[in-house]
Amino acid sequence: MDALELLRLVMRYAHLVGFALLLGGAIAQYLTGRLRINSAMLWGAIVQLVTGLVLAAPLRGGGDDEPAPAKLAVKLVLAAAIFAMVFFSRRRDQVSQGHFLATVALTLVNAAVATFWR
Template sequence: MDRYLARMEPLRLILLFLHLIGFAMLLGGSIAQFLTGRLRINPAMLWGAIVQVVTGLGLAAPLRGGGDHEPPTAKLAVKLVIALMIFVMAFFSRKRDEVNRGHFLALGGLTLVNAGVAVFWR
């Protein structure tokens, strides 16, 4: 089993790298859009949300085969629910010329909450 884990480590690292890129796209896109004063969902935000969900599912998949460093299932479930909320908020609002301020701020806030869950929930 140890050889299996060693072979899967590069894949896990690639998924983690792409997951961080998705976070940067989502948060960076929302900050950039907020600074323009026109609150709308830009392509970086939408693609960031998509990348976050897809790579998050890949990271949560049983690729590592268990062990002491596995995140709690509850943490993964909370992160998945938040990521899906972000994706739905971005996807269904992507074609609007402008979104409600509360909707836009909630999307950015949920992005930060999801990062906080990832970092602080041990």
């Protein structure tokens, strides 16, 4: 295994940890009955965005296993929207139910795009 492959695997692992932080933080917050953006959600969105950008970088030289540019663009738009929704409302004592559930829904849609779009 070369260094670039190791970097890709570490970034993929960190990307999954970011997803777990984002979704797990949202579920934990939802169960409290107080809809707000917690630090786990913020850090999850940051990790997802940064590691996603690193994973999308053309480091491997192309080939059939490279994700389609359209898929990467969709995932970037979703990740940027999630990050904006979390970052700009992180200091509010409470967010609307629609805002909170849209953040969760976009997180799940982003994971679905990653999983099902081949």
